[in-house]
Amino acid sequence: MGTRTLHVTNTLTRQLEAVQTQEPDHLRFYSCGPTVYSYAHIGNFRTFLTADLVVRVAEAIGWKVSYVSNITDVGHLTQDDVADAGGEDKMEKALHSKEGEQFQNVWDLARHYANAFIDDWDRLRLKRPLVWPRATEHMREQIEAVEKLIESDHAYVTPTGVYFRLSSFPDHGKLSGNRDKEQLKVAVRDVVQDDNKEHPGDFALWKLDDKHLMQWYSPWGWGFPGWHIECSVMAMKYLGETLDLHAGGEDLVFPHHESEIAQSECLTGHEFCPYWIHTRFLQVNGEKMSKSKGNWYTVRDLVDGRGVDPVALRYALISVPYGKPNNFTDQTLKDAARNVERMREARSVAESASAAQVAGEDVVGGRLVELYDKALDAMCEDLNTAVALAQALEGAKLIRESLTDGGSADSAKASLLFLDQIDALLGIAPPVETAAEALAEAEPVVEGKPIAEWIALRTSAKASKDFATADQIRQTLDAAGIELRDTPDGVIWKRKTSM
Numbered sequence: 001m002g003t004r005t006l007h008v009t010n011t012l013t014r015q016l017e018a019v020q021t022q023e024p025d026h027l028r029f030y031s032c033g034p035t036v037y038s039y040a041h042i043g044n045f046r047t048f049l050t051a052d053l054v055v056r057v058a059e060a061i062g063w064k065v066s067y068v069s070n071i072t073d074v075g076h077l078t079q080d081d082v083a084d085a086g087g088e089d090k091m092e093k094a095l096h097s098k099e100g101e102q103f104q105n106v107w108d109l110a111r112h113y114a115n116a117f118i119d120d121w122d123r124l125r126l127k128r129p130l131v132w133p134r135a136t137e138h139m140r141e142q143i144e145a146v147e148k149l150i151e152s153d154h155a156y157v158t159p160t161g162v163y164f165r166l167s168s169f170p171d172h173g174k175l176s177g178n179r180d181k182e183q184l185k186v187a188v189r190d191v192v193q194d195d196n197k198e199h200p201g202d203f204a205l206w207k208l209d210d211k212h213l214m215q216w217y218s219p220w221g222w223g224f225p226g227w228h229i230e231c232s233v234m235a236m237k238y239l240g241e242t243l244d245l246h247a248g249g250e251d252l253v254f255p256h257h258e259s260e261i262a263q264s265e266c267l268t269g270h271e272f273c274p275y276w277i278h279t280r281f282l283q284v285n286g287e288k289m290s291k292s293k294g295n296w297y298t299v300r301d302l303v304d305g306r307g308v309d310p311v312a313l314r315y316a317l318i319s320v321p322y323g324k325p326n327n328f329t330d331q332t333l334k335d336a337a338r339n340v341e342r343m344r345e346a347r348s349v350a351e352s353a354s355a356a357q358v359a360g361e362d363v364v365g366g367r368l369v370e371l372y373d374k375a376l377d378a379m380c381e382d383l384n385t386a387v388a389l390a391q392a393l394e395g396a397k398l399i400r401e402s403l404t405d406g407g408s409a410d411s412a413k414a415s416l417l418f419l420d421q422i423d424a425l426l427g428i429a430p431p432v433e434t435a436a437e438a439l440a441e442a443e444p445v446v447e448g449k450p451i452a453e454w455i456a457l458r459t460s461a462k463a464s465k466d467f468a469t470a471d472q473i474r475q476t477l478d479a480a481g482i483e484l485r486d487t488p489d490g491v492i493w494k495r496k497t498s499m
């Protein structure tokens, strides 16, 4: 320890660089979280998993990590990726959708999806941040920041809101390279321009709207904050005026992160963050995920709906390094499930050997130390998960081959140490209890029978035209919170989401 450091491909410089923390061995790290107006999809989780891996690697090399990730629970607008923030409110739109009927109001809706998000986060074994700040709980700080920006002439008030004055920040565009193109980008979008703005690229810090479903009183009247200001304010509140590393999805480079930099640096007068990393999009079956193409998956679609082991889903999502496109297919998931199974087998073989307490020499320890070192080196080199996972699998293979027919207690001890270290680094070799829990989670038992057995009974009842029994089974499962669906590929079950 102590000799390794984390290298990342820094979006600011487009170079692979060693992260130099301000304080030795202490990483101040901020990662943008979700907007909670629906269930996060697996592409979102690919991004959150990159942040999780940063934390794990930093801890593995002996750093202290201050990790903050926000939850955007204010209804921002469907076009808030353009400077005017026009369009429909995302939360309001969700509330008026079919799924939204179950909620009393937008607050209720945001709370429901925030809870579901944390649930999915835990199931995929992501480490919880030190703070999970929510935009609605930092309204005072956001208003104060906007006031300060107005006072220092970096922002101005119009009849429709408060806008950031881009011309006051010559460094705008340093992250995305969008300098001249920026005006073009705004121009090609079909948005109603606010004539009150000085420049079309000036972005909203506060929108006046006394009809908005979520609104707060501000010195400029009733309204709500622009999307970008919350991250500047919450990152600096919990991590200080300069962070070490900031992460997010590739779609956040412009305008979100560019705007965060502009606001923050105008507020403090110095650099906001020297290192930035962005996760590439997840493709599903070779295409961008979209609801209309039917390749849009949430964690619950796969884990609850199809019984996928959440650890296997995690494995699949991290199997390709964050800077490369990851094409997620059924095969990816199958391979991941098999590999996680291999990790579990290694764990159970090592546990048995450990329980047997046979004297003898350690025949695996030396090789396992080498494999773990290689995995950690790979993770330090821009989070190369492909190489790191290969070392994990090779170690698991060695453990299975060496200990299946009994091994010494010392070999068992070295094996368990390796699996614990790999699990701390990558989160794919859970301890046996967790594995059992995860399986129970994936395959619920109702009145003493696994779900698969109920489905088989119902299928045979239907085949023999015993519809009363088939119906009875559906009701029993329904009462246990399990919903059955007949699909062309057979019967699938889904856990009914609780309110």
Ligand SMILES: [Zn+2]
Binding pocket: 031, 032, 033, 231, 256
């Ligand atoms: Zn953000």
